[in-house]
Amino acid sequence: MLLRHTPEEISERKAVTINPAKTCQPIGAMYAALGIHGCLPHSHGSQGCCAYHRSTLTRHYKEPIPAATSSFTEGASVFGGQANLVQAFNNIFTVYDPDVIAVHTTCLSETIGDDLPQIRKKALKEGKIPEGKYVMCASTPSYVGSHVTGFSNMVKAMTEFSESTGRKNGKINIIPGWVEPCDMEEIKRIASMMGVKSIVMPDTSGVLNAPLTGQYKMFPDGGTTMDEVKATGDAVGTLALGEWCSADAARALDKKHSVPCSVLDMPFGLKATDRFVDALRKIAGVNVPDELLVERGQLVDLISDMHAWLYHKKVAIAGDPDQLIAMTEFLVSLDMWPMHIVTGTPGKKFEKRIREITAELPFEVNVKAKGDLFLLHQWIKNDPVDLLICNTYGKYIARDEDIPLIRWGFPILDRQGHQYFPTVGYKGGIRLMEKILGAILDRKDRDDPEIKFELVI
């Protein structure tokens, strides 16, 4: 047993988190910043934070993750990190020459009270930020929220650069939330299929799924350009995908430039994709093309074809709130039974949404925000499931309890494909179905006795 010390009996814990289902804000800020073209993320803290975030993102994407750090020492921690950051600006622009530096704080720089905008002002005054270059600042204390909050805060920081010329540009802002590069690409594809001119911000496609060509581009071709970031202020409207990841930025654009926004669920699964497409259609005033309807029909077709294998299958899921809300809804729509649902990210709203989505199930689900995988494992021990959907850390539970695992979420450290094959949209729904069915049917083929073993399923 890998997790041999996890007892079945659940006792209340108030102080210790075991096997977390979240990590800290700055890594989310770093991921978001990589979705800006020509941007170098910068971690304002001691150098371990930056090293850990780069390592984790690298292991997930199998791509280079360039990011710099203020390399705090004890002296900087006592006297403040201003000198370090100003020096870092100068070195970064001289040596690496990005268009943008996206600075985020850490628990260290937050605790000592470093004020990023003030430091930026000073650096500007001292000529350490060259003409035409940008510095984004996000406050991302690690002791508040989770990696999701950090992502949201960095995306909100991007909106600071939005500009309004007073003339609408006919574009729709889409804030995709913390999804994979291929998901962002898929969202753009759907928008362009519908004839919608969109600005997807941030956009890590072409950055974190870049080709191998014999050339290293520290700043790959992808990413939302600063011109696009500026143009978000002139957009017709904003669709924010995911309350936790994207709503703050959308509301900031509304407040700053009166760009109206709707906050939707992330478009995972049939219904959430339907709502996304419908909202996009309405806000942009376009018709949904037949090709997209065909994709929808294909997903519905697959659901009907394979319904027997999904019906009332019990599922445990862990991940981030926006993803879990959409996934739980998708599972319910397949007549599957999501039973145990955990996110490490705080937010009572999460539990409420999940309860609403699962209200018609014939049992009360176990749901917890600010929970951990240790609790999820205990729930599974008490009420076993047929399938676990989780990041790679779930494989320790999956192996101990002999449950099929679908790796979905962040981080995925031991399998490939998440960078390349989207799970958003109708096509993404088909991909999710393929994964779910593959896991369930592989298990059936493994477990069926010889006389029950079947060729055609």
Added chain:
Amino acid sequence: MATAKQKMVHWDPADIKAELIKKYPPKVARKRSKQIMINEAAENGTPEITANVRTIPGIITMRGCTYAGCKGVIMGPTRDIVNLVHGPIGCSFYAWLTRRNQTGPGPDDENFMNYCFSTDMQDSDIIFGGEKKLAAAIQEIYDLMHPKAIGVFATCPVGLIGDDIHTVAKNMKEKLGDCNVFAFSCEGYKGVSQSAGHHIANNQIFRHVVGENDVPKEGKYKINLLGEYNIGGDGFEIDRIFNRCGITNIATFSGNSTYDQFASAHQADLNCVMCHRSINYVADMLETKFGIPWIKVNFIGANATAKSLRKIAAYFDDQELKDRVEDVIAEEMPEVEKAIEEIRPRTEGKTAMLFVGGSRAHHYQELFREMGMKVISAGYEFAHRDDYEGRRVLPFLKVDADSRNIEEIEVEPDETRYRPRKTEEQIAALEKAGIKFKSYDGLAPDMEPDTLIIDDLNQYEAEKLVELLRPDLFCAGIKEKYSIQKLGVPMKQLHSYDSGGPYAGFKGAVNFYNEIDRLVNSRVWSYMKAPWQENPQLSAAYVWE
């Protein structure tokens, strides 16, 4: 933006060095130029390099922090101590199972290494202090799992808000009675790299655990293996060889280790130091307090393994052991030689660069030599000058502000248990026979003249080096891996070994030869260009034949 197309065949190291620092602002260039050394034989050794100094902000460094060195490296691989990280969630999350330290549960069925424990500090804890939450977390862990020990690790904010983790640990130890609780002040901002964390971990494990178990450990030739972390199973292979030789390994610091191993370490008769950088403090303290001498060993490389075994046998000065060691070497080497013979035609003359750790950039040169490969540039991520130039420079090391705040603990000979394992005469005789005690000559003397030795290499310099010198292989860590490979040069992780290992000992050497052969001869590096990029000209329209 680099394209590594042309290889500089004849290069002058001074030109390369100039090229590496050309783009820097003057202050940065001055500092970096002291950390880039052109290797040459100098009077009394090698030229001086600057190391263990602050990383320049904004320069994309390979380094991590003190917490990473303490919790991640030294304390991470011990299976039956619960590592509780006191801080916001990230620090514990990132150090959760990411170092590939292998271990099994052992006979006592205890293994907490698959778990991640954190107090997950919130803003209220930062404002009002986290001591109560820490004490409660220790209690909850004890009630759930009853471990024999809990180590508490401080993260950056803990030091800043002034939580007294040592008092909390002491109180909880007293309260729980049968659980040793101790704490590490390893805030990430201390020191200049992971190295400070190694030192802090060494101090606390020595202070709180070493010497706790006096129940005699059996064994004729009892040693400790210091600075071996069982990445990819290295420690398993070394233990296999020890077992074959009849050598008893009382404690490994800290690969595949247990609390009891550390507690019994004072019973060994010899300390064998693998990674000098991370663990030499423990070796020195064990000698001062208990009278156990230490020698430097290296089990990376088949020849180095044989040499290290012979050194251990020579120390015990026992013919039976010497014979056994020779028999084991004779039995193990044919397989190694067969493997070398097989791969060497494909690796001979190829070049490598190694930028890793505090000893691996040195140790792995043994394996590359065995393959006939040339290491053209190397350096450490967090080493000190003695790891480059040898311990002869120790008396001349300047203690700067960053080193001064890392505690040096005063150790005295133990009143009852201090027992010099060898008399002064025996030590003198052994030294005369070529066994060096407390000695490490460092990386530089083992590298060829005119190679480049670079401390704390950064992203820009790495890219530049590969662009200019176009090595056949680059070795560093996960953060460097894919930027190097985008240039079309294979990259081997020497922190975590990617997914491979073991690479130590005899069987490990064979694994490594095969892995490097695979990497440098992979077909994939020939696929960078599509056929129409190679031959862009258009010819006349095709017709069906």
